[in-house]
Amino acid sequence: MNLFCIGLSHHTADVATREQFTGSATTESIVRQTGCAEALLLTTCNRVEVYAVSDRRVSTDEIARCLIRKANSDPHQYAPPFYRYEANKCAHHLFRVASGLDSMVVGESEILGQAKKAYESARQSGAVGPYLHRLFQRAFRVAKQVRTHTEIARGAVSVGSVAVDLAQRIFGKLTDCKVLVLGAGETSELTARALVSRGVSDIRVSNRSADRANELAQAVGGCAVVPFDEWMVQCREIDILITSTASEMPLLTPDKLAPMLRERVDRPLFIIDIAVPRDVDPSANEMDGVYLYDIDSIRSVAEQSLALRRQHVVAAEAMIAEHVRDFVDSISRGINRASQISEHPSLGENPLHASEL
């Protein structure tokens, strides 16, 4: 049996190339066209990969022909970006993919869900047999272990998630936090959505254009709209301020903040200033209880998180290598066992060994 993986990813192909191979093939069509004993198609925005088991050697071209969207296109012109991994290298690659080490954002967890979905879909279509079953179950286990025992998934790496992460570091639970979104930009909306996803229910929106404020309020869901000339009053009540107006001058300065802070001495104020030029005077960060993050500092936090994740790649790789060795050993033991069973049928009475293979 040949266990192999053929695919392309953001490492080897640009999005224009990747989209040529996305969307037309299914696991069933691959099995039907190539005659593989087992097959699984993993498709995400960053990769298209086929994991398969076959009695004969299936060429990369054959898989490329299955994946290509336009029937009359020549897959040969796309052959270079395809990679191919066989046997233990295939297992190694899948374990890295599932653990998020091969992802564009190292350590991201979405890929694990996508791999599980692909596995479930292939299993339901009957294309997953004992080899892929064991391979993928092991991959899910490895991914979980890598995430638990290293910091590979630690820290936030997008503006929205950094904002949420920092807010949780300051306030703990966000359910009681009051948020004011000042200026209805796209990033503000994403940040507000991220906060809502973590339990924030009191969000107020204020914008020079009331129509745009209403749009954002509806998009985020159930937000109150505050007239733009009243946003300063709101600042006395809120815990988190997301600001992204087009103002040329800072809207908030230490002088304006000082009287507000006197009324809320034991309540911190977290300000996310996404505007360029900035809406909040940077010196406001020096004030007690004010945590000011502009777009550069949020990016810096995201980069620190990524750097932290990269530090743990070596540890994660070591874990994966160990699992690959163990997996190959277990498969070899299974194969030896199978050959013994074929020579001595009485050994096959144990259903566990039979099902393992």
Next chain:
Amino acid sequence: MERYLLIVSTICFLAAVLHTAVELRTGVFRPMRFNFFAVGLGFIFQTAFLSLRGHALGRCPLTNLFEVFIFLAWSVALMYMLVGSIYRLSLMGAFTAPLVVLLQGFALLAPIDRPHPSRLPANPWVEFHASISLVAYGAFALACIAGVMYLVQERQLKTHHLHSIFYHLPPLADLFTAMTRLLWWGFVLYTLGIVSGFFTGHPLPRVQVVAAIGIWLLYAAILQGRHLRWLAPKRVAALCIIGFSAALVLLWGITFTAELNPTP
């Protein structure tokens, strides 16, 4: 035998410290289970030691500086075990263990385990006063640790430089709640300790009384400032550290002068 119990207890706390240090060095930090069990085990051995020593003395084991240090370390561990799950499951164990190791390590290494010149008769008021005051010290010690954690976290948030330890510290709001709660516990216990001191039947040294009331006033001022919202959380955190440092100096002064002028 009892000294071995204390050595084993110290090793347990030291294991928690080393575990934290190694994990922080590698950048992978999971303080929860290991630290909690290490501190829990250390606490059991501490309790066994104090129990044996108490039986041998026929009274609460607070007759010399050595026993005071061990009792204080026990109080700190007790407070750590009692404080809510949120703090137990955080980095607080990692911050608690070094303090206990310092206290017990010093007690074990320094020649301070000298038997009291005279066998002290059991005086329930003295024992209550001393033990309740030391448990109050345990609460103040933990408030101090929470204060240190608050300032570390606050500093990282202000400077935008987040070390991996940042992700294991409890949120600022939780640390502030913990500090406030521990200050109240410590304050109530300390008040009981001071009041019970007046019922011991012994003449009280004026300097110690003034210093103890001074510390009581400091903590009362912190709590009042907190209650009236005059003090920002950062200042409360800093005052928790200052308050405990002052309380430690007072404790050392009390035990030192008590050893110089033993009273029957």
